[in-house]
Amino acid sequence: MSNMPRVVITGLGxxxxxxxxxxxxxxxxxxGTSAIGKITHFDAEKFPVKVAAEVKDFDxxxxxxxxxxDRTGRCSQFAIAATRMAADHARLDMSVExxxxxxxxxxxxxxxxxxxxxxxxxxxKGPNRVDPLVVSKYRASMVPAHxxxxxxxxxxxxxxxxxxxxxxxxxxxxxxxLRLGYADLILAGGAGANITPLAIAATGRIxxxxxxxxxxxxxxPFDLNRSGFVYGEGAAMLVLETLEHAQNRRxxxxxxxxxAGWSFDAVSETxxxxxxxxxxxxxxxxxxxxxxxxxxxxxAHGTGTKLNDVSETRAIKSVFGTGAYSxxxxxxxxxxxxLGCAAGSVEAVAVVMSILNSTIPPTINYQTPDPxxxxxxxxxxxxxxxxxxxxxxxxxxxxxxxxxxxxxxxxNGT
Amino acid sequence: xxxxxxEKLKQxxxxxxxxxxxxxxxxxxxxxxxADSMDRVQILVSLEEEFDIEIPDEExxxxxxxxxxxxxxxxxxxxxxxxxxx
Numbered sequence: 052m053s054n055m056p057r058v059v060i061t062g063l064g065x066x067x068x069x070x071x072x073x074x075x076x077x078x079x080x081x082x083g084t085s086a087i088g089k090i091t092h093f094d095a096e097k098f099p100v101k102v103a104a105e106v107k108d109f110d111x112x113x114x115x116x117x118x119x120x121d122r123t124g125r126c127s128q129f130a131i132a133a134t135r136m137a138a139d140h141a142r143l144d145m146s147v148e149x150x151x152x153x154x155x156x157x158x159x160x161x162x163x164x165x166x167x168x169x170x171x172x173x174x175x176k177g178p179n180r181v182d183p184l185v186v187s188k189y190r191a192s193m194v195p196a197h198x199x200x201x202x203x204x205x206x207x208x209x210x211x212x213x214x215x216x217x218x219x220x221x222x223x224x225x226x227x228x229l230r231l232g233y234a235d236l237i238l239a240g241g242a243g244a245n246i247t248p249l250a251i252a253a254t255g256r257i258x259x260x261x262x263x264x265x266x267x268x269x270x271x272p273f274d275l276n277r278s279g280f281v282y283g284e285g286a287a288m289l290v291l292e293t294l295e296h297a298q299n300r301r302x303x304x305x306x307x308x309x310x311a312g313w314s315f316d317a318v319s320e321t322x323x324x325x326x327x328x329x330x331x332x333x334x335x336x337x338x339x340x341x342x343x344x345x346x347x348x349x350x351a352h353g354t355g356t357k358l359n360d361v362s363e364t365r366a367i368k369s370v371f372g373t374g375a376y377s378x379x380x381x382x383x384x385x386x387x388x389x390l391g392c393a394a395g396s397v398e399a400v401a402v403v404m405s406i407l408n409s410t411i412p413p414t415i416n417y418q419t420p421d422p423x424x425x426x427x428x429x430x431x432x433x434x435x436x437x438x439x440x441x442x443x444x445x446x447x448x449x450x451x452x453x454x455x456x457x458x459x460x461x462x463n464g465t
Numbered sequence: 466x467x468x469x470x471x472e473k474l475k476q477x478x479x480x481x482x483x484x485x486x487x488x489x490x491x492x493x494x495x496x497x498x499x500a501d502s503m504d505r506v507q508i509l510v511s512l513e514e515e516f517d518i519e520i521p522d523e524e525x526x527x528x529x530x531x532x533x534x535x536x537x538x539x540x541x542x543x544x545x546x547x548x549x550x551x
Contacts, residue, residue, distance in 0.1 A: 117483045122503065180514060183506040 055230040057309075059460060061302040062141025062290030063400045064133035064240075068104035068283050068387050071132065073140065077404045080412045081433040085386050087266040087281050092246045099262050100255045102269045103246045104283035104388030115201060124162040124188035127197040129286035129393070130242035134198050137238065141290035141302060145203050154206035154234040155199045156225045157288075158217025158241035158392045161191035161210070164249045194242055198288075206234045214447030215352075217241050218287070218395025223311035223453050225291050235296040240396035242286035251282060257321060259356055259448070272353035272382035272414050273360045273428045275421040280354040283388030287396035289403075304460045306403045310339025316450030323358055324450060328366035331452035332442060336370070339456040341440060343371045346378065346456075348411055348436070350398050350443040353382025353428075354389055363444065364424045379436065381429040385415040395445035395453070402441045402457050409437045470516075470542070471535045477511045478531070491532035516542050 065071070068086030069079040079086075086104040095101050106129070111120040114132040123131070134155075145153075169185050187193055191210040199208045207228060211221045218241030225239035254260050261279035263269040270281040297304055312334025316324030336343060352363055368375045383401050390397050405411055410433050417430040439459045446452045475489045482498040489498075495505060509520050518541040528534050 121481075121483070179519065180510065183503060183510055187503070 056232070057294040057307060057464070058226045058229045058291055059294050059297050059304045060289050060306045060308065060403055061292055061297050061304055062137040062139070062143065063287070063305065063403060064136030064138070064140060065285070065287045065397060065400050066106055066109065066129045066132050067285040067287070067397055068106055071106065071109060073136065073400070076400070077408070080383060080386060080401060081410050083386065083413050083415045083431060083433065085267060085415060086283070087269055087388055089266065090246065090251070093248050095251070098248070098251055098255065100251050100260045101264045102261070102266045102281055103251070104281060105246055106285050119197065119201065122184055122187045123197050124165060125244035126159060126162050126242050127188070127194045129244060129284070130157055130159070130194050130198050130240070130288065131201050133240060133242070133286040133288040134202060134238050137288040137290050138202065143236070143290060148236070150203055150205040152206055152235040153204040154225070154228060154237040155195040155202070155204050155208045156211060156221045156228070156237055156239040157195040157198065158211045158221035158396060159191050159194045159243065160212050160217070160245070160392050161194060162189045162244060164247040165189040167249055198238060202238065204238065206237070212392065213451035213453070214449050215389065215391055215394055216445045216447030216451040216453050217392035218397065218399070219443065219445035219453040219455055220313070220395070220451065222289065222291070222308065222396060222399055223313065223455055226308045226311055229291060229293050236290065236292035238288055239291050240286060240288035241390070241393035243391035243393040244284045245391050246282050246284050254282070261355065268416065270355045270385050270388060271416040271418070272351070272355040272385050273364070273421060273424040274417050275419040277355045277357065277360060279356050280384065281388040283384070283390040285387070285390050285397060286393050287400045289396065289399060306406050307458045307460045308455060309458050310335040310337070310341070310456030312336070312338055312454045314452045316452070318450060320449055323362040323446060325362045325365045325369070327450070328362060328444070328446060328452050329369045331454040332366065332370045332444065335442065335454040335456050341456070344374055345440050346371070346442050347438045348405065348441045349378060349380040350402050350441060351380050351382045352444045352446045353384055353414065355382070355384060359446070360421070361423045363446070364426055367426065375426055378427065379411050379429050379434065380426050381411055381414045383412050385417070395443065398443050398445070399455065399457070402443050406438050406441060406457060406459050410435055411438070468535065470538050471531070473515055474512065474531060474535055474538065477508055477515070481507045481511070489531065491530070491535070493531045494529045496529070512538060518542060518545055
């Protein structure tokens with residue numbers, strides 16, 4: 052695929068439980084700060100799950116007009132805010148761009164919880180009293196639509212949903228759309244705002260969420276005493292563009308995406324498939340034209356569930372062999388929780404920052420090694436290390452897997 | 466004393482369109498308020514909720530100024546109260 056355009060990253064925007072600026076996010080991430088606390092978005096007294104990583108002090112009107120804020124759900128608002136920051140970071144000037152060549156791809160499930168409220172209104176008051184804005188607020192497709200409306204991007208505009216894999220899936224698809232010439236620049240990422248009674252109750256009911264009430268112990272990826280994942284919320288959007296387009300507009304190039312690999316477990320709705328996760332990683336390496344020994348760091352899916360962390364560890368060992376033991380692997384979910392459809396894209400921002408700053412964010416709350424999870428998880432403290440090639444994993448509940456390869460940008464490629 | 470129906474319409478219309486108090490009078494039109502179709506339907510639903518009336522879209526499709534709209538809503542309220550007394 053060497054005749055395809057190279058795809059580079061020129062802007063990063065993030066709304067996260069650790070903060071809604073890139074600097075704050077990165078500083079807190081590398082200082083091992085946890086954003087997990089008691090749920091305040093609703094009264095969780097009767098819920099078995101008490102903690103989450105909430106975005107605090109987010110005011111949508113800092114990023115969009117009041118009418119747009121009125122017409123959007125929190126999920127779209129996060130996406131718009133992250134897009135604004137990413138576009139500013141990339142110095143994207145739409146007045147000189149060809150809008151038909153600029154796309155938007157967002158991994159998201161929208162806000163299906165809003166439908167439950169409206170179903171209740173139909174039941175009580177009749178169909179005419181349904182909120183006229185609900186279509187605009189709940190639909191996954193409206194998240195990229197609102198982003199496109201705000202920015203004025205007229206190229207491909209789509210939402211992608213493959214559960215917790217969506218963030219990587221959207222970046223991987225945007226990468227391919229650019230390589231295939233469907234756009235010159237794509238605003239790509241993920242957004243999720245699922246700290247809601249319905250999402251917490253439903254995901255909690257299938258045993259995926261930690262019931263630990265102490266926020267400092269709730270999310271412990273790869274630790275022997277891990278007890279499930281913790282919901283987070285937020286969005287990350289990245290400016291991806293072809294190298295030629297980036298150079299023509301003299302963008303500062305932050306990093307490059309050089310590989311993507313997808314697979315599906317076809318095993319079970321909830322149990323992860325080790326072999327297919329390994330295949331996603333191998334396919335990403337092959338797409339990037341590199342061997343396992345070239346990888347310097349893995350940003351893990353690392354949810355903190357019993358099943359995920361063992362499966363991911365085994366998958367890494369099956370791809371990287373004995374080299375896996377000297378390969379740093381960390382999970383930022385230990386600090387920001389699991390952002391669902393936004394997870395992979397927030398992790399992509401972390402990976403690009405890791406490459407730029409030669410620093411690996413840690414896996415915090417790591418106290419007791421699990422004999423079945425025996426890799427170097429960068430426990431508790433960030434690590435200075437020069438990084439050229441990083442792999443990032445995202446796996447969806449249902450069995451969708453996507454691994455991405457990020458590289459330090461070098462003009463002459465490899 | 467301000468007309469209560471007009472006051473309520475003003476309150477709802479300004480909330481939905483994010484306009485200022487000075488932007489609203491009896492002569493004000495939906496165009497003046499820069500209200501698009503989504504704004505109009507939000508205003509209708511809010512009025513239906515407030516006065517417990519039904520406003521079929523087709524009956525108000527041609528109404529553009531606030532005074533006519535207030536009169537229409539008053540007629541609806543009167544009709545509802547009349548039918549309640551039967």
